[in-house]
Amino acid sequence: MANPSGTRGSITHVIFDMDGLLLDTEKFYTEVQEIILARYNKTFDWSLKAKMMGKKAIEAARVFVEETGINDLLTAEEFLVEREKMLQNLFQTTELMPGASRLIRHLHANGIPICVASGSHRHHFELKTQRHGEVFSMMHHVVLGDDPEVKQGKPSPDIFLAAAKRFEGGPVDPHKILVFEDAPSGVAAAKNAGMLQFDKQTAEDLVACAFAVAEVLVSSVSCCRFAVMVPDPRLESSFHEAADQVLSSLLDFNPSDWGLPPFQDVSS
Ligand SMILES: O=P(O)(O)OC[C@H](O)CO
Ligand SMILES: [Mg+2]
Known part of the structure; x- marks a missing residue:
């Protein structure tokens, strides 16, 4: 595991993924995709799921029709239309993942700036969060897949770069940001953003960027x-x-591992 031990203790800001991390919504995507594939006598599996999760809707849709070989029968755009009604009904029943409320409330109460970076688009975000307004109101900001700055979905770093920039006084030093993710593409996006954090608009930034690249080369990280x-x-x-x-649940997260204020309670 790529764990740079000894440098974990200076986290000041947290970025949360949403689907499958804060909200138990990945099961809805899986359910609907299983129903649609069954119409073509095909089954949905976790190797395909791993390639889709975290991406923008149209990007995930392209993966779906291409990887399953149904693209001659159903375009990515038609797939999105076909699944939409089912998803909209399911999203209204969305529950928080275990430990999500506790962690968000804890960080917010301790003055740690937190935000959301989700590939989900605005309309779906509103449906998924409509029963969880209080915890989402604790986010400093929310960056979504249809944000104009998010040209490409995860694993592109666009969404994490935008999220880091929008904190007060941003962009925040990438070493001080902790990202929570459930998806392989999301972890990759966070890592890619760490490397590309510097905005190459000034000479000072260019120097900083050169140092960052050198650091990467030297450390092979x-x-x-x-x-x-x-x-x-x-x-x-x-x-x-x-x-x-890697954690089995947000309930297992220990803020002290990252230099964040410890939980004062012992419950979830
Ligand atoms: O995991 P998120 O929050 O980036 O959401 C991405 C898609 O909406 C679902 O995979
Ligand atoms: Mg996710």
């Missing part, structure tokens, strides 16, 4: 941002390797 992964247990374990810490 492909990134400098930290990612905690909370994967579904059905995800193949080789996908865990890029993360700095």
